[in-house]
Amino acid sequence: MNIKHSILLRVRIAFLVAVLFVFAVIYRLVDIQMVEGDHWRQLAEESSLDYRTIKATRGSIYASGNDLLATSLPFYRLAFDPSLVDNKTFTSNIDSLSHLLSKYFRDHSSDYYKKKISEARQMKSRYLILNRELVNYQGRQEMLTWPIFRLGQMRGGVIFEKIDDRHRPFKKLAQRTIGRVNGDGKGVVGIEASFNDYLSGKNGEGLFQRVAGGNWKPVYASTDVRPVDGYDIHTTIDINLQDVAQNALLRALSTYQANYGAVVLMEVKTGEIKAISNLEKLESGNYAETYNFAIGTTNDPGSTFKLATMLALLESGKVELTDSVDTGDGTIEFFDGKLKLTDVKRGGYGKITVQDVFEKSSNVGIAKLVTEHFGDNPKEFVDLIKETGLGQPLGFQLLGEGEPYIKDPSDPSWSGSSLPWMSVGYETGLTPLQTLAFYNAVANDGKMIQPIIVKSINRANKPVEVFKPKVLNKKIASDETLQKLRLMLEGVVERGTAQNIKNEHYKIAGKTGTAQRLVNGRYMTQSYYASFAGYFPAEDPLYSCIVIIDNPRGWNRYGGDVSAPVFKEIADMIYAQNLDIHDSFAPQYTAANNGTFPVIRAGRLEELNELCNQLGISNYADEQASDWVRSSVNNNVVIWKKNHDNTGLVPNVEGMTLRDAVYILENIGLKVLASGSGRVKRQSVGAGVRATKGATIELELG
CATH class of the missing domain: 3.40.710.10 (DD-peptidase/beta-lactamase superfamily)
Structure with a gap:
């Protein structure tokens, strides 16, 4: 009997200890949640904040005529903090916002986006990527007019994360000379690498908060250091050549x-x-x-x-x-x-x-x-x-x-x-x-x-x-x-x-x-x-x-x-x-080679066309050619292009015969003084200047 009593006593004591331990755990959980909750939540939030690099926009590379050879285009990843939107605004606008998202991305229904956003709001998510597809600048401006998003980041919760993408407008043209950048945005070869220190600029630093999924959301604090964008490189490359x-x-x-x-x-x-x-x-x-x-x-x-x-x-x-x-x-x-x-x-x-x-x-x-x-x-x-x-x-x-x-x-x-x-x-x-x-x-x-x-x-x-x-x-x-x-x-x-x-x-x-x-x-x-x-x-x-x-x-x-x-x-x-450089290429060409391809600059289309036809020279007028034309050459074909309109502006008469130049200039009210012989070599008033009736224009022939 004593042994049985002893065993029962020990079991009761063990059970009592276990019950007391469970009550202690429950008490501690309640204490952490209810009493010390605000303190621990503040520590968690503070520990999830960090200063992170804000990348500078890389400079552009230009050809000699200011044509873009390489540039960084801004794109944006669209994210959303649904917890910032008040209940009335969210309830009255979520349907419209979901419809617009579905219409823009064309990948899911409006019901899909509504459910996705509503669930994130219910879970008190602070960062939700709405779509992995990047949005261009025009798309970003459009979205800023949408319901909820038009309230901005602080009240509307919309987040546009800027991501630069290197773009070469001329694709493979001079590709190796222009060079390329790696995933870190650093030049690897060509101009991109040789002038990387100038192109890369200086990165900034900003305060970010870690949110669900291991993502980082910008906080936009006053302590942020703005990045300095890179310099532009202007090259000697001629795109046409x-x-x-x-x-x-x-x-x-x-x-x-x-x-x-x-x-x-x-x-x-x-x-x-x-x-x-x-x-x-x-x-x-x-x-x-x-x-x-x-x-x-x-x-x-x-x-x-x-x-x-x-x-x-x-x-x-x-x-x-x-x-x-x-x-x-x-x-x-x-x-x-x-x-x-x-x-x-x-x-x-x-x-x-x-x-x-x-x-x-x-x-x-x-x-x-x-x-x-x-x-x-x-x-x-x-x-x-x-x-x-x-x-x-x-x-x-x-x-x-x-x-x-x-x-x-x-x-x-x-x-x-x-x-x-x-x-x-x-x-x-x-x-x-x-x-x-x-x-x-x-x-x-x-x-x-x-x-x-x-x-x-x-x-x-x-x-x-x-x-x-x-x-x-x-x-x-x-x-x-x-x-x-x-x-x-x-x-x-x-x-x-x-x-x-x-x-x-x-x-x-x-x-x-x-x-x-x-x-x-x-x-x-x-x-x-x-x-x-x-x-x-x-x-x-x-x-x-x-x-x-x-x-x-x-x-x-x-x-x-x-x-x-x-x-x-x-x-x-x-x-x-x-x-214009034909005379530079062959200064004695027209005088020394009778019967060869003549230098035809400008004049009246009807007369020049007849002249070329008689000489057996292939020629045709482009779609915009008018009565007065200027010539261009493509292989062995003369192409006539529009040269003069009666717009009241001084026309380009260089390359014309004196007769044609005088006819055009006097018809717009200018007085002509000419010196030398041959075709018009220079004009004292540049083409495109507003013509003043009675004014004098001097022509140098040669």
Whole structure:
């Protein structure tokens, strides 16, 4: 009995302890909820607040004509704090708001949105993402007029989280040069990376509150630090010329199924790059801009390097253009037969002049000249080339410029074959842009300037930093040598390896290049790096350009066949699109070539149309053409465009005959004074100015 009593007593005590523990837990829960609730809720709210980064809006990148190349467009994520809306407003407007949300996003019914918002309000949710689809600025402005949302964030609970999205209006045009940004908004390549510190701006800091789902809601406290938006970058790229260059390159690459290609077009006097395109073949067979070969890839330049070789020969006074060179049967051996050079022409060119050696791109002739005159002192040859600045980095504005390399006799790898091998463009490494800078110097009266692609850094259209062309070498050679180099470059197109791009309208000067490709340390005899570098018009150079195409396939794989036509296509389009520079391209054209395409500027449509028809010139008027027209040229077709309306404004009479100009000007009440002969060259009152009856306008003819 005592044992039984003892067991029952222990059970009762254990039960009593358990009951007391349960009552203690219940008491503590009630105490925390009812008595200390406000205190703990305040601590929880305070612990969920944090200062977080507010990203700055990234600056934009512009082309030379203020066309947008890249910009950050503002988008917004729509969220809602339904707990802030009072009951009367919520009840009377929730149906209308749900209907508008359903109509805008077109993904769910209005009942879906009403249920979603009502449940969140019942759960006292402070942050509800209404839709994952981003809203643009116009959409945001529209939503701010909707029921409930029109009350703003503090009373209406609407939250617009700003998210910037990088946008390129011209899509793939100059894609690699413009560059891209990563998920953190930092530039990775191209201008985006090279000028990231300017473009990125300075991030701010704001107070945010953690809400349900691990999201953060802005509190908009007075202590917030506003971000400073990035600077804008203004480039030298011309959108129209970029489009021309990229399309011309793409057509050639597709035709020859090449590995990759690059084009750089530059203004001779300023060094401004107007177009730069790099296209590489993908596994799909399509071409895309994946790497900036024009800036970052060094290769043996091949025969385009012969311009530097001829500079050294001429500048040293060792040869004249009229000297003779016996190229024999077109083959020659050096270094105990370890190096054998051949010419393209079977059987060789025989005995030809130095000028012919260059124009025909004779490897045998070039190598014989260099070994004869520099064989005992190869350092003199290398020094003459390096003194021009060729072989030194350009210090280009974009990151990733390839390191140039011109072998020196002090190099451990120098051998008996190095000098003749270098003379024809091997055992060297240059990027296309570095080669172009050298050719541009020849066109620019010997002044080598640093190519630039960024003109200024702006804040709200006001430049804060301006970049001007930097002179790398005031004079790469004497005037006499430069004159001879230009003469030979013109001869390459007139009589040499690039005769296929010769035309009657303007002269091109340049040099073809066809180098064997170096693959795994060995030169491939049937795989080429084709190029053409030069400038135009030859008489008064405006643009320099280089075209390189890697490993073209097919029968015609030389620089003259593959790369030179791309150069000409770009030059032809520039010539065709800008009628005002025709006189610059061919100053003696109209006087010296009877029966060729005439320079027709402006006049009466009926008369000009009849004139062209009689001459057999294809011409037509565009849809807006009126009685008085101005001409533009597309390939070999004249297009007539409207030039004058009777609006009381001074018309553009430049290019008209005096008779037509006087007729138009006097009909709007102006008195005309003319000097000179020919067509109107200049007018004293600019086109578009309001015409004052009785006023005098002076016309200069020429």
